[in-house]
Amino acid sequence: xxxxxxxxxxxxxxxxxxxxxxxxxxxxxxxxxxxxxxxxxxxxxxxxxxxxxxxxxxxxxxxxxxxxxxxxxxxxxxxxxxxxxxxxxxxxxxxxxxxxxxxxxxxxxxxxxxxxxxxxxxxxxx
Numbered sequence: 001x002x003x004x005x006x007x008x009x010x011x012x013x014x015x016x017x018x019x020x021x022x023x024x025x026x027x028x029x030x031x032x033x034x035x036x037x038x039x040x041x042x043x044x045x046x047x048x049x050x051x052x053x054x055x056x057x058x059x060x061x062x063x064x065x066x067x068x069x070x071x072x073x074x075x076x077x078x079x080x081x082x083x084x085x086x087x088x089x090x091x092x093x094x095x096x097x098x099x100x101x102x103x104x105x106x107x108x109x110x111x112x113x114x115x116x117x118x119x120x121x122x123x124x125x126x
Contacts, residue, residue, distance in 0.1 A: 002026040002115050006096045009120030016086050016124075022079040022096030022117060030074040032114075033099040035107050036081050038092035039119075045095065049081060050107035059106035063089075086124045093119040 008020040022034065035050035049070040050059045058070055069082040079096055097113035107113075 002098075004096055004098060004115050004117040006094060006117045006120040009094060009122045011123045011125065012086055014086060014088055014124055014126050017082070017084045018086065018122060020081040020083065020094055020096075020120060020122070022081075024077050024079070024096075024098060024115075027098060027115065029077040029098075031100065033101075033103070033107055034070075034072060034079040035097045035099065035113060036070065036079075037095045037097060037110065038090075038122075039095070040089075040092040043092075045110060047108040047110075048094070050099075051079070052107075057106075059108065061108075083122070086122075088124045088126045091122060091124050093121050095119045 003025045006022050031053050033052045036048040037045050038048050039045040047061050051070045067085045071080045096117040098115040099113045101112050103112050
């Protein structure tokens with residue numbers, strides 16, 4: 001049974017940092033591209049970042065470039081998202097997802113992912 005679980009969310013002031021973790025089990029983690037999405041209240045879920053299974057490619061949405069860093073530890077079956085210089089507009093539920101597919105657009109589409117976590121809340125106060 002595949003399980004994907006996010007952790008590390010919380011309340012932080014604007015300008016602060018948080019590191020999200022995503023632990024995956026029941027799948028060959030090192031063979032999966034992993035991604036982060038987020039959904040703010042009243043908005044659709046949007047792509048944040050992705051890293052290929054080999055870690056040779058990373059993708060970010062423009063609004064987080066230079067502030068967020070995606071990384072993975074295949075030995076620990078864990079994906080990370082280091083979030084720096086957080087802004088109130090980063091407030092959302094953050095989801096981790098796993099993909100075993102080939103993408104032509106940088107894994108930016110939800111349909112490209114096979115497994116999803118339940119999400120972790122990130123709230124940035126102004």
